[in-house]
Amino acid sequence: MRLFHGTDNAEIHRPTVLTLGVFDGLHLGHQLIMSTVVERARALGAVPTVITFDPHPRAVLHPESAPPLLQTFDQKIEGFGVLGIEQTIVVRFTKQFSTVSAEHFLRDVVMDRLHAREVYLGKGFAFGHNREGNIELLKRLGDELGFVAGEVPEVRLRGHRVSSSKIRDLLARGQVNLARRMLGRPYGVEGRVERGSERGHKLGFPTANLHPHNRVIPRNGVYVSGTLIDGQWRRSVTNIGLRPTFGDASEPSVETFVLNWDGDLYGDVVRVRFLYRLRDERRFSSVDELKAQISRDVTRAESYFERAGTKHMLSVI
Secondary structure, eight states: OEEEESSTTSOOSSOEEEEESOOTTOOHHHHHHHHHHHHHHHHHTOEEEEEEEESOHHHHHOGGGOOOOSSOHHHHHHHHHHTTOOEEEEEEOOTTGGGSOHHHHIIIIIIIITOEEEEEEETTOOBSGGGOBOHHHHHHHHHHHTOEEEEEOOOEETTEEOOHHHHHHHHHTTOHHHHHHHHTSOEEEEEEEEOOOOHHHHHTOOOEEEEESOSOOOOSEEEEEEEEETTEEEEEEEEEEOOTTTTOOSSOEEEEEETTOOOOOTTOEEEEEEEEEEEOOOOOSSHHHHHHHHHHHHHHHHHHHTSTTHHHHHHOO
16 A cells, blocks of 8 residues: 655556545444445546545644544554555645645645545534535536546444544443444454563463553453464463552553463553453452452353354454
């Protein structure tokens, strides 16, 4: 996939079918937009293209209310490629850029530089100065400039609109099952494995201690999880929290015990996906009581992994 920071050197030799937006999380609604762009590009012999903005516009214009992002920038770009996008143009969002009119952006970038044949927006999305770049403006300029403008309908699940903010709320509640359905895959984080206190090893359950790159971490508790090691998803149990039994943590940690695996991950960057919430994190009266509970957690996780469909959940990128 071609990645362009800025628009000056973007693809100009072939026409494009494109969409634009932030697309944090690449949930089912975003995936419907991407599949529309990819299918229409294939039909027209055009390049399926995404224009995205970095950093998040709200982080620049209203930083006090900017949401924590579900994905890192690299995770999002990788996701575009998995979904069939061949070209991504990253526009650096600044206060100066926020004053550019949507019409100027459409004429200069979308038509003159990218030769768009069709442009698709998610329902309700708007861009440009004062958010004037809505579907009505696109249709009007499309008639004038010669491109087709379309609005992709929103996706709903259990009566809720699928959105990044809803997924953040679900994860804050520990509801990883419903978050998984909205994302079309289990929510996951990645981070570098750091050396910890090695208490897990002493308990008989050695853990990989992640320093997450992602800002959104599910609610504190114990989860059935999948951990990506050397390109293979392995069964695991992950604890998120403050280790209250020992009472020496000042900020939450992500500690993963990989089942039936013995290896050294220190310094590696690994991915962990959260499949099912087992329980809240709690304080135990003794180390032996904690050890017995971890053993029960592992047994429940092993039972979970015997269910049909788990392998597929871990294989989805």
